[in-house]
Every structure is written in C-alpha cells, then in structure tokens.
Amino acid sequence: MTRIAPLDPPARLLMGPGPISAYPSVLRAMSAPLVGQYDPFMTSAMGEVQALYREVWATGNDATLLVDGTSRAGIEAALVSLIRPGDRVLVPVFGRFGHLLAEIAERALAEVHTIEVEWGQVVPVSLIEEAIVRVEPTLLALVQGDTSTTMNQPLDEVGAICAKHGVLFYSDATASLGGNEFLADEWGLDAATAGLQKCLGGPSGSSPITLSDRAVEVIRTRTRVEAGIREEGDASASDFIRTNYFDLGMILDYWGPRRLNHHTEATSMLYAARECAAVLLNEGRSQVIERHRVAGAAMLAGVEGLGLGVFGDVAHKMNNVVAVVIPDGVPADAARQAVLDDFGIEIGTSFGPLHGRVWRIGTMGYNARKDAVLTTLAALEAVLRRFGASVPAGGGVEAAADVFRAAESGAGASGAVA
Known part of the structure; x- marks a missing residue:
C-alpha cells in the first residue's frame, strides 16, 4: 500500500479579505481533547461561550450562541427562522453581500424589496427610512461591513427607525465584528450574525449569533414539527420553519437549559470560538x-x-x-x-x-x-x-x-x- 504523506500546508500570510491567519492560541485551543456533547465540561464551555459573546456583541441578550457552520450558516439560520413565507423584507444593497441577503430571503419565500447605491458608497439613513415607510417590511436585513467594496455601513441610527416603524432589524457583521464598533443593544439590533475567520481571528466554521427577546418571540411563535408530530393548535403549514438544521427554535432549545438534542456540537470549533472571544476580551x-x-x-x-x-x-x-x-x-x-x-x-x-x-x-x-x-x-x-x-x-x-x-x-x- 502506498504510504499517504502527512498533511503539509504551505506557510502563508493571509492578507486578503478573509479568511485570515488565525491567532496561534486559537489553533492551540482547537487541539484540546474532545469530550462528549453532554459532558459537564462541554455544557459548561457552551455556557461560557454564550457569556463571552454577549460581551463581544455588547448585548445582554440571553439568546447569544453559535450556529455550527460558516458565517453563511448563521445568516441563513437567522433569515429562514425569522421570515415567514410572504413577509416583506427590505435589503439595502451596497455590495455583493447585500445581494446574498436578498437571495437567501427569496429562498425563504419572502417578498424581497431592495434599494441599491453605487458600489463604493454606503446607503444613506434617510433612504433606508424612506424605503421602510414605502415598503412596510417585516424585516430589514442589512450588511454592516461588505468586503466586496470595503464599505462600513453606519448602523447607529437604523435601529431607532426600525423600532419606530415596527420592523425587525437584522445585520450581517461577518466581516466587521471585532475590528469595527458593533453595539447590538445600543443600536437596537434584533438579530446579528458573524463568522470567526475575519477580525475575530479564527478559522471559518462557526457563526456567532445574538437574538433580541423580540426576535426570539417571533421564532418561538412559529410552529415546528418535532418528531414528525404536529401539536394541537398549530398554524398552517406555511408557518413552519422549513429547515431542520437551521431552525433557530430547535438550536435555542439545544443551547438552553433543557439541552434538547438537535445536533452534535462541533467541539473543536466551540473551543476556537471561545479562544477568539478570549483574545478579544483579554486585550480589550x-x-x-x-x-x-x-x-x-x-x-x-x-x-x-x-x-x-x-x-x-x-x-x-x-x-x-x-x-x-x-x-x-x-x-x-x-x-x-x-x-x-x-x-x-x-x-x-x-x-x-x-x-x-x-x-x-x-x-x-x-x-x-x-x-x-x-x-x-x-x-x-x-x-x-x-x-x-x-x-x-x-x-x-x-x-x-x-x-x-x-x-x-x-x-x-x-x-x-x-
């Protein structure tokens, strides 16, 4: 039998828009021993990660956790869990990743409305409010930092506008969290997702997410199929979250005190996410x-x-x-x-x-x-x-x-x- 050579990636300094070279301490954390998903160490580590990422996001949201998968997994989990078929969703687009949010919302059967500005610019807040008044969306989905254009969309006034008009406010902070200011509570975010592979200094494969109480209520009021049985009083089939893996209601139950089985947590990525947060918070x-x-x-x-x-x-x-x-x-x-x-x-x-x-x-x-x-x-x-x-x-x-x-x-x- 031919001997298989050991894995030997070339040495690289990753200075692109991401992924980047991970912090050495994150790579060390990923080599730590595995434990079972209900081992007391594991459940304690999950709780610790939740507390750490509340500080990273600058939020008091209890529903702060990880979605196992790349940053796009977090985006999809948030959108498919918050959007009911037929909901109007407004997506301001100023680069490639605004188009991505619109595509995912369309796949969730939303009625998607976009407003676009020339690449290299950000969307004026006045334009966002005018579109909210005109479209009357259920959800505003907005990228903070779009690496396709390098622009950083100001969010600090948007949450108050959404609150005034009764609109849920979601932001994709994949490229910006950790390297640019992000104040989830102060800015009125209902949901936000990110990835480890950019400013947080880790590998791709885990998506931090935070959800306001209002967002959790929207997710909880959507009926779900559990064990193939619909509970009495369920709404029409159109109200079901049409995914199992990205159903945030089920993921919240897995991360919550009941620890209801949903998937097997990606242990090494949990360790990586913990260390990414630790590096950021220890440095400040x-x-x-x-x-x-x-x-x-x-x-x-x-x-x-x-x-x-x-x-x-x-x-x-x-x-x-x-x-x-x-x-x-x-x-x-x-x-x-x-x-x-x-x-x-x-x-x-x-x-x-x-x-x-x-x-x-x-x-x-x-x-x-x-x-x-x-x-x-x-x-x-x-x-x-x-x-x-x-x-x-x-x-x-x-x-x-x-x-x-x-x-x-x-x-x-x-x-x-x-």
Whole structure:
C-alpha cells in the first residue's frame, strides 16, 4: 500500500479579505481533547461561550450562541427562522453581500424589496427610512461591513427607525465584528450574525449569533414539527420553519437549559470560538478595534505612499480591509499570484464589476499588526516594479511605519496579540 504523506500546508500570510491567519492560541485551543456533547465540561464551555459573546456583541441578550457552520450558516439560520413565507423584507444593497441577503430571503419565500447605491458608497439613513415607510417590511436585513467594496455601513441610527416603524432589524457583521464598533443593544439590533475567520481571528466554521427577546418571540411563535408530530393548535403549514438544521427554535432549545438534542456540537470549533472571544476580551474590545483601526490606516497610507489609488468612499471604509486600484498595465491576476508564489502572501481579488480593477488587502485579527502590514507593502512594491509599475522606492513601508510610530507615541494601538 502506498504510504499517504502527512498533511503539509504551505506557510502563508493571509492578507486578503478573509479568511485570515488565525491567532496561534486559537489553533492551540482547537487541539484540546474532545469530550462528549453532554459532558459537564462541554455544557459548561457552551455556557461560557454564550457569556463571552454577549460581551463581544455588547448585548445582554440571553439568546447569544453559535450556529455550527460558516458565517453563511448563521445568516441563513437567522433569515429562514425569522421570515415567514410572504413577509416583506427590505435589503439595502451596497455590495455583493447585500445581494446574498436578498437571495437567501427569496429562498425563504419572502417578498424581497431592495434599494441599491453605487458600489463604493454606503446607503444613506434617510433612504433606508424612506424605503421602510414605502415598503412596510417585516424585516430589514442589512450588511454592516461588505468586503466586496470595503464599505462600513453606519448602523447607529437604523435601529431607532426600525423600532419606530415596527420592523425587525437584522445585520450581517461577518466581516466587521471585532475590528469595527458593533453595539447590538445600543443600536437596537434584533438579530446579528458573524463568522470567526475575519477580525475575530479564527478559522471559518462557526457563526456567532445574538437574538433580541423580540426576535426570539417571533421564532418561538412559529410552529415546528418535532418528531414528525404536529401539536394541537398549530398554524398552517406555511408557518413552519422549513429547515431542520437551521431552525433557530430547535438550536435555542439545544443551547438552553433543557439541552434538547438537535445536533452534535462541533467541539473543536466551540473551543476556537471561545479562544477568539478570549483574545478579544483579554486585550480589550476597544483596544482590539483601535489596533484594527491603526493597522488599517497604516495599510491605507502605505498603498497611497506607493502612488496607488483606493476604491470607494474612504470616510466609510472598514478598519480592516482596503481596495487598491490596480495600476494600468499591471496584470491583476498574474501580479497577485506573484505575491503569493514569491512571498507567501495572499491578497484578494474582487467580485463582479470590480474584478480585475482592485485588489483587496486585509489587516484583521492576528494580522492587524505592524510586521504583517510592512511585509505586505514591501512585497507589493517589489512585484509592482517587476510588472513595470513606477512606484516610489520604500514609499509604502515608510508611510505605513509613520502611522504606527504616531500611534505608538500617542494613546496608541495595543501592541501585543496572542
């Protein structure tokens, strides 16, 4: 029998829009021994994760937990569990992932209405309120940070508008949570989901979610099929949550005090999610956001120091990713591949109308640090020169280093990461 070689992934510095290089402590946590799903250690760890993510989300929501699956699993669980067939759902779209929310809502048999702005912009709050008044939706579904455009949609006024008009408010914070401010309770969120693989600094495969009491009530009032038996008084079949795995009512029962069996918890991902939260909270939530802000500002200064353009409204850019306009004459995919082949650094391409026009460079999680930013800029400069672009020698590294020096001499970014 031919011997199967051991798994040996290449060393990479993941500086794209996600996934990113995980915190070493998260990888160590994932190697911890497995226990049974009802072992006292396991149920205690689940309760601890719930408490930790209440702090991460800045919420008092009891219904704060994990959905096993990538960030899209959390999105789908939230939408299919909150939307009844025929509900009107409003989705403001300012990038690729707004279209995703609309698609999932359509698959949940919603009557979906969208409002769109040009990529590189965010949606004005006045436009959102006008659409809510016109459409009268049951649910507003809104991305916070869309990595396809790098824009960070302001949410702080939206919750009050939704509350005034009796609309549930859901946000996808996959790309933004942990690296940008997110205040679930203060901003009036009814539901929010994320993933580990971006600012939280873990692997893809677990989706933190938080639900307000109002959202839980909506989910609880939807009838379900349990063990193939409909209980007396059930509503029409159209009211059933048309999924088993993503039925948040059942998942809440699994995470709740009764621990009703629904699925087998992904133990190693639970450990990873716990450590992602621990890293953030031990360093301090505001300190981690500031670290992302400084690293993102340094990367922005660095690409501008190389004479490169930046896509979109920089005033509304996420802390953790920048879209770099590819210089004329530089082959987008070949240059990006050279950065990977020669330097072991991954930067991102883009979607749809931006494909071939911009590279997306991330500074998030473990990689929101000085050496990762400066190394990436040095590699980018070398590759651009190779493909004939005229860029200032050392201009990117020096501009970024200035930002770090300014931060370190003032109130500053936190220096240590786990």
